[in-house]
Each structure stands twice: as structure tokens, then as C-alpha cells.
Amino acid sequence: MKRRNRGRYHDRRTIEEKQVLAGKGLELAWAADPVDVFFLEIQGSGRLIFDDGTQAFVNYAGQNGHKYKSSGRIMREKGLLKEGHIFEQREWFKNNPDRVREILNENPSYVFFRYGNRGPTGAMGHVVDDWLSLATDRKYIPLGAVVAYGVNAPDPDFGTIPLRGIGFAQDVGGAIKRNRIDIFCGGGERANYVASHLDAHGPAWVLVAR
Template sequence: MLRRLLSPAPLALTIATLAGIGLALLAAPKPPPPTAAPPRLTLVPAAFADLPGWSEDAANEAWPAFRLSCERQMRRKPETSLGIAGTVADWSAACAEAALLADPDADTVRRFLEDRFRPVAALNGETAEGLFTGYYEPELDGALTPDETNRTPLYRRPGDLVQVDLGEFRDELKGQRIAGRVVDGRLKPFEDRAGIVAGALAGKGLEIAYVASPVEAFFLEIQGSGRVRMADGRILRVGFDGQNGHPYVALGKVMLADGLLERGKVTMQSIKAWLAAHPDQAAALMNRNPSYVFFRDLGDGPGPLGAQGVALTPGRSLAVDRKFLPLGLPVWLDASLPPVEEGAPPVPFRRLMVAQDTGGAIRGPVRGDVFFGAGAEAERLAGAMKQTGRWWLLLPAEVVARMAEPAS
């Protein structure tokens, strides 16, 4: 079976020796502790028959998402590289055909994909399974101006925030990004969460709206988009528009390390419950995550918007790590949903999805975040979703054929 490695193997480690003039070596130095191998995408060609549940999915539910991604891709130059997925030109025939299929049934979608694409299993080195979580579009109570109840601001992206895609400068930095502000001709770090919460941006006219709960505002940042409901019933839809450049630190891991939550019981709901029960400690704990997200007003258009710039489809859109996977890629996911009741077996979750978004915590070649939509059930699923799973990427047939060609 052909196997193609997309990321370089880790470099061998060297161990420095200790020497002293006129001194004998009394004991061999202890070797350094083992380090985890860096993430490495491995692609293994497969067949559609290898995809668990392939013939059972209502694949047509993912068709609108696939067409939106195709339309977005076709706006780019044909020679534009899509990494492991070839170039935009490799997608042109499939996307042109997709544009003519307005409302296909599930069998038609499967035949289309089987004709135009080939599945390849995506692994992290030799490991097929990875972590799959979920996110949703929350709704918060708020106001356009501060009042006694709504005092936590949601900020627009500051005009002096500079966001840098390092992959545009060096291929080996593809997928890595930083942000900051220019001071005396040099890029310097932007304020972290603690500084922004303390008022570093206050009075600069960056406030989009004010919400009642700083905890809900914190989780709105994690979700990346949401709705703010005004007292008169109007809805303001906001979406991700930048980040302050500081690394994302998962609050659940912090609380586990501090002994505040038990292993196996870390969910969005349990974190929120702890913060609500300890309001005097909540702000300091949330500030342990220095990352801060800025928003923009999405207006009345469809949404929320993912990183690819298209509206996300509940249950069919997926956030991925762009260092390894390009946006717009159809993906077959074999995972499970969290059970409705504690102790119940997991519910299989096998379906066609489309990579249309990214996330600060989504890192690695087998790591995904499922968009569940809006509402109470979407919140429940997103908050409890922390399942292992595996996936297959659907690549244009000609791209997979080129992989099989011997190196010259």
C-alpha cells in the first residue's frame, strides 16, 4: 500500500558531553527525558468501501456546504496551491459540475464524489485516531451601550493590530500566525487578556456591544461567533475578526492542573458552573488564557462565517488545522457523539463534512471541531463533545493519481 508523508520526520536529537580539564568522568550523564514526536501528516490511499457508514449518510445535507466552498475556491487563480489538495485548477472540473447540481439526493452526491474524488486516510505519523470536539453559535443578552446590567464590552479589531501569516514568508512556517503592533518599526506583542480586561482598549470607540456576563463573553470568544439579543428583541450577529496574537490556553487543562475539576468531568458546562460558583476567582482564572478575540458585525447576512469566508452549515462544517489541511476539503468523519445520559453508550457520528473553519485550540493532523449550530441542543453537544475518532480526506482523483507516481 502506498504511503506518502507530507511533513518531514523529526530531526535526531544530540546530547552534549560533559568534560573537565584534569577531571575523570565519574558517571555517565542521564539522558534527557523523551519528547513527543512533532505532529506529522501521513496520507494512506483508501477506497470508499473503507469508510464506515459511507452508504448510510444523508450526504446531500453536506452538499450546500461543499458548493459554498467550491464557489469560494473558484474565485482564486487556477495555479493557487491548496497544499495536499493540489491546485485550484485540480478542483475546477468538479466544482463546475457541482454548480449544476442544485438539489441532489444522497445517492447522487455519493456517485459524484466517487467519480471525482478518492479517499485517503489521514494519520498523525502512524496514529489514526485523534480528538474531535464541538462548537456552536451562542446567544447572549446585551445592549449597544453600557447599563447597570450589561457592562462587559465586545471589542472590534483595533486598527493598529497587525496579523502576520508566517507561511507567506517561509514554507516551513505554513499554518503559523502571530499578531502584534508596530512600535518604532518593530512588531511588538499586543496586550494580553488581562491587560484588555483591565481597560487597555477602553475609550477608543472599539466597543460593538456590551453583555451581562463576562463568563459568557469569554466563551463567545472560544466559539468565535454568536448572537447578542437586545432588550427590544433585535439580534446583533457578531463573528471572529482577529486575535491578539497570544497563545490560546485551554481553561479546562488549567483547572485540571489546579485540582479544581476532576479528570473525565471537564466540559463547558462544568467549567461555567465552577466560574459561576466562584465569582471572586473567575476573572483571574480566565486571564490564565492570554488569548483575546475581536469581533465584527456580520449584519443581516448568513452566518456565522468560518475562516474560509462562507456561512457554516450545522452538523456539516468542520474546523481544522490549516497547517495540515486546506479549507474547502470534503472529509469523511468516523467519530461519536457524547451520550445524552451519563453511562449511556456513545452515539456513532459518521458523516460527510467540509473543512471550512479554524480554531485556536485545533492543532494537529487528526484534530477537528464540529460546528453544531445554535440552540440548547447545539450547546449541549458542543459543551460535552470530546470524542476520539478518525477521518478520511476526499481529494481530486488526479491529485491522488499523482501521489502514486514514482519520484523522479
């Protein structure tokens, strides 16, 4: 899919329900779970693991120009979830597979990918680093900024642990607005747990030279 940054293309519902892109040879891979693909779009890049054990990286290639609407917000508005954390969403989708497309298609935004020879990569074109790379709203924190932060992070063994560190604003995202900051947690089960449960308030400072 060619990169599209100007104007609007088909929305998610049209792409998914009317299959307007089918038969064009644009598919990179097939996934067993549409929810995994949806959250991959939110991340903007990731790693595919195939049945034979081989792996491939996919990176952001473009977006259809429609405004992103959070699936968590959609589910709260419908009274399906109280908070809408990612782990809650995944559990709800698992228990209600017949309503997955209904909910996801209410977010008109759609992200396209391309294969990459490295990754995951951020908006600056660099490979992101575990616990160092941050996604920010560039209107508030510009790309390349150095950010000190502190937050109580969820931990599968200890409940919560204090997470304090220095990070770098290297990525953006449709869900990253105003003072929200996302921390790249890396890969693996523990990182997935933290990323799925991390939704906390904490201080952050942009460090500048005197």
C-alpha cells in the same frame, strides 16, 4: 478594533484589568456573563441576543497575537477540574464567580469582533452549516478539504448517538491543533448541549480525487 495580525498587542490581563481599551468607543455590546464572551472568542463568531429580543451577528476581526491557552488546561493544572470539559467549566464558573477573571486572564489570547450581516462565518468567509462545517488545523487538514468522520456524540435524550457524516474544513481556531476537529453544531438548546459535551475520539478521513 482594527485587525491586527502582525506582532503582539496587549494581553488579556492587561486589557481586562488595566482597561487599556476603555473610553475608546470600541465596544459592540455589553454581556451579562464574561464566561459567555470568553467562549464566543473560542468560537470566533456568533449571535448576540439583546434584552428587547433583537439579534445581531458578530464575526472574527482579529487577535492580539498571543498564544492561546485553554481554560480547561488551566483549570486542570490548578487541580480545579479533572477533565475540563466545557460543561464542567461552566458549572465551576457558576459556583465560583469570584474566581472567573482570575482563571480566564491566564489565557493571554484575546479575540476582537466586528458586526456582520450574516453568520456565523468561518475562516473561508462563508457562513458555516450545522453538522457540515468543521474547524481543523490547516497544517494537517487544509481549508476546503472534504472530511469523512465518525464519532459517538452526546445526546440529551439518549446518552450518546453515533454521528457519521461528511464535513468540510471551513474554519480554524486557537484551540484546534494537530488532529483535533471541531464540528459546528448550530444553534439552540440541543446543539448547545452537544457542543458543550462533545469530546470524543473517532476516525476521520480526508477525501481526495483519484
